[in-house]
Amino acid sequence: MRQPHALHEAKPLSLPAAMASSSDTPQKPSRDSEFYFPDGVMVFQVVSADNPIGILFRLHPTMLKPSKFLSALFELAQYSATIKNAAEKFLIEGALDSQPILMPLPDNLVMADFRNLLKWIYQPSLWRHQDLSFWVSVLKLSTFLAIDDGINAVVEEFQRRIVNAQAVTLVPKMATANAETTLDTTKEVPSAVLRYHLSLHYHVDAWFIPAFMELLDTDITTLTQQEIYSIGFDSYILLTQAQAKIQKIRRSAVFDVPPLPSSAVSGCLTPGSCYVHWTAFWSNWVRQMVHHPDQPAKMAKMLVDMDTGGVKGVCEQCKAGILGLPKFRELFGKEEQAESAIKLQLIAFNRPSVDIFEPVVEGN
Numbered sequence: 001m002r003q004p005h006a007l008h009e010a011k012p013l014s015l016p017a018a019m020a021s022s023s024d025t026p027q028k029p030s031r032d033s034e035f036y037f038p039d040g041v042m043v044f045q046v047v048s049a050d051n052p053i054g055i056l057f058r059l060h061p062t063m064l065k066p067s068k069f070l071s072a073l074f075e076l077a078q079y080s081a082t083i084k085n086a087a088e089k090f091l092i093e094g095a096l097d098s099q100p101i102l103m104p105l106p107d108n109l110v111m112a113d114f115r116n117l118l119k120w121i122y123q124p125s126l127w128r129h130q131d132l133s134f135w136v137s138v139l140k141l142s143t144f145l146a147i148d149d150g151i152n153a154v155v156e157e158f159q160r161r162i163v164n165a166q167a168v169t170l171v172p173k174m175a176t177a178n179a180e181t182t183l184d185t186t187k188e189v190p191s192a193v194l195r196y197h198l199s200l201h202y203h204v205d206a207w208f209i210p211a212f213m214e215l216l217d218t219d220i221t222t223l224t225q226q227e228i229y230s231i232g233f234d235s236y237i238l239l240t241q242a243q244a245k246i247q248k249i250r251r252s253a254v255f256d257v258p259p260l261p262s263s264a265v266s267g268c269l270t271p272g273s274c275y276v277h278w279t280a281f282w283s284n285w286v287r288q289m290v291h292h293p294d295q296p297a298k299m300a301k302m303l304v305d306m307d308t309g310g311v312k313g314v315c316e317q318c319k320a321g322i323l324g325l326p327k328f329r330e331l332f333g334k335e336e337q338a339e340s341a342i343k344l345q346l347i348a349f350n351r352p353s354v355d356i357f358e359p360v361v362e363g364n
């Protein structure tokens, strides 16, 4: 069945022919309708995969300050203003439409991403109403142009949305409708998958380990194929292995009922009752919390609950005896220990390199 495929492939041949007529005279980039400021100082010709001819942006120097690269370029333009020789000034890049600073965007960025960055720079009053894709653009461009403030703003905004979403779920049902409108207008919350994906490709350290640990606590069988692609196969393998390992540790930790220590039982006034209640507590609470299908409890948290709360039907002497055993505490610390090992593995994880803008200095 190769034939229909070949026919289908032949179709796009008409495209370059149609373009040929217009490319006889080289196409000039047009000025952006929103971000070409007549009183701007530097002209950029931004070229992207979705816009190979490019768009001209004329920007203000004060607005370019957050970017280390753009402000360095601006200093170069300022220097050009001090040059007396008009002919030489003419040659300085960025001063005129005919001499723009060429900024080719990497393949993962489109023109809309660049415009979103300018919206972030020029229109801070609109930040709160932007969707997640806007913030993803800001992150990508801020990484590309070394804008630390931009990266920090995205981290802050994501954190704000997560906290907001948690606050909405914590508010009693009666007040929910009201709370949603007063707390936030945006409902889009960055998922652990998105944060992990972005931290992997744009090296946002604030998200990398926390997002992975969050995925570790979720039911990964519910991840879609798209989400698995998004976190990457290496990470997915690490995730499935880590989750299986932790599940095994949890299951084996609670399999046997640890016997109450003889030292405690020898001084106990109700040894028979304590034994029965301890065994029942183990099956009805400890095992159920560990094996809970929807909300399994962390073992370290369970130990704290046992320390602070009582163990139903077990006398204080027996309770203190068992909870004080180093072996017992070790048992409930195993999960956390395994998680620490996973975090170390993540620190060593080889993240892909990022594209950074490097202006090409031509001539001379």
Ligand SMILES: [Zn+2]
Pocket (backbone or CB within 6 Å): 265, 268, 269, 270, 271, 274, 314, 315, 316, 317, 318, 319
């Ligand atoms: Zn007892």
